Amino acid sequence: MGDYRAPLFLAWQLTNACRCRCLPCCEESGPDQAWPSELSRDEALKLARDIVSAGIPHVAFGGGEPVAVPWFWEICAILHAGGAGLKIETDGLLLDEAACVRLKEWEAACVQVSIDGASAAVHDRVRPGGSFDGAVAAVRRLAQAGLGPEVVFTPTRLNLADAPAVFDLAARLGARTFVTGPLMRLGRAAAHWKTLAPSESDWQGTAACLEEKARGSRMRLSVYPWDIREEIRVRRESPQAMMLVVPDGRAKLLNALPFAPGDIRRQSLAEAWEAVCRAWKSPKVSAFIDRVLADPKLLKHANECWDV
Numbered sequence: 001m002g003d004y005r006a007p008l009f010l011a012w013q014l015t016n017a018c019r020c021r022c023l024p025c026c027e028e029s030g031p032d033q034a035w036p037s038e039l040s041r042d043e044a045l046k047l048a049r050d051i052v053s054a055g056i057p058h059v060a061f062g063g064g065e066p067v068a069v070p071w072f073w074e075i076c077a078i079l080h081a082g083g084a085g086l087k088i089e090t091d092g093l094l095l096d097e098a099a100c101v102r103l104k105e106w107e108a109a110c111v112q113v114s115i116d117g118a119s120a121a122v123h124d125r126v127r128p129g130g131s132f133d134g135a136v137a138a139v140r141r142l143a144q145a146g147l148g149p150e151v152v153f154t155p156t157r158l159n160l161a162d163a164p165a166v167f168d169l170a171a172r173l174g175a176r177t178f179v180t181g182p183l184m185r186l187g188r189a190a191a192h193w194k195t196l197a198p199s200e201s202d203w204q205g206t207a208a209c210l211e212e213k214a215r216g217s218r219m220r221l222s223v224y225p226w227d228i229r230e231e232i233r234v235r236r237e238s239p240q241a242m243m244l245v246v247p248d249g250r251a252k253l254l255n256a257l258p259f260a261p262g263d264i265r266r267q268s269l270a271e272a273w274e275a276v277c278r279a280w281k282s283p284k285v286s287a288f289i290d291r292v293l294a295d296p297k298l299l300k301h302a303n304e305c306w307d308v
């Protein structure tokens with residue numbers, strides 16, 4: 001990361017609000033979970049313009065539900081006009097045909113929709129407030145628009161057995177990639193870890209089954225290789241040129257770490273980036289990582305925002 005004057009990749013949580021209360025949600029988002037001081041339209045559009053000025057090539061929107069933010073499309077227009085690539089993690093319900101066509105015209109690099117069960121009963125149990133039918137229809141619309149959507153499957157004890165059938169469903173819908181990986185011990189998943197997390201052997205068995213299916217499929221399989229502790233350990237050794245901006249404009253190192261050394265309300269984007277780069281070298285951050293590696297229960301602090 002030290003080779004760059006700006007991040008190569010900015011992850012931007014526009015809001016912490018969404019319509020669901022998914023059991024494995026990393027961010028503990030939900031219908032009443034908007035932060036009290038989320039960025040205003042003016043502040044968000046300024047950040048979009050600053051991203052373009054800084055030449056940041058990739059911006060990924062996660063949630064909460066980014067598409068539900070009233071100025072989401074204005075932000076995307078600024079980023080697209082400025083040459084930034086767009087990635088969107090969404091429930092897809094607000095992406096009608098016209099929105100899909102617009103995203104295609106804007107050459108959105110990646111649109112991801114979660115399907116966490118092969119039936120409404122399983123999907124909606126893992127994602128209370130969500131809509132299996134809505135997610136399926138969204139992936140279909142995105143595929144028909146030529147966007148090559150990605151289907152994300154989060155493995156839990158509730159839906160692990162459905163993984164092969166969801167893989168087949170995603171392929172039938174025209175998904176480009178089936179994305180999965182070990183359950184991340186963050187947010188609600190951390191709070192309900194004992195009841196939610198599959199055993200390591202069950203997860204490995206499912207991953208092997210998916211790899212076998214992928215050998216005969218045109219759809220790509222992407223299995224994230226690390227659990228969250230390994231992710232943190234690797235990133236400390238070699239931080240990505242990435243910065244995470246949370247809904248109130250503070251800048252974090254990683255969604256798994258509670259440190260928020262930057263603040264785009266008080267700092268320029270360049271200053272926030274410098275603060276993030278410095279923080280990765282901080283003894284306080286390194287000591288906390290050592291403690292997390294020894295005691296994963298400390299991951300319950302991931303969504304907090306601490307000074308360094």
Ligand code: SF4
Nearest residue numbers: 018022025029063064
């Ligand atoms: S996983 Fe997505 S849709 Fe589900 S609660 Fe979290 S932000 Fe909302």
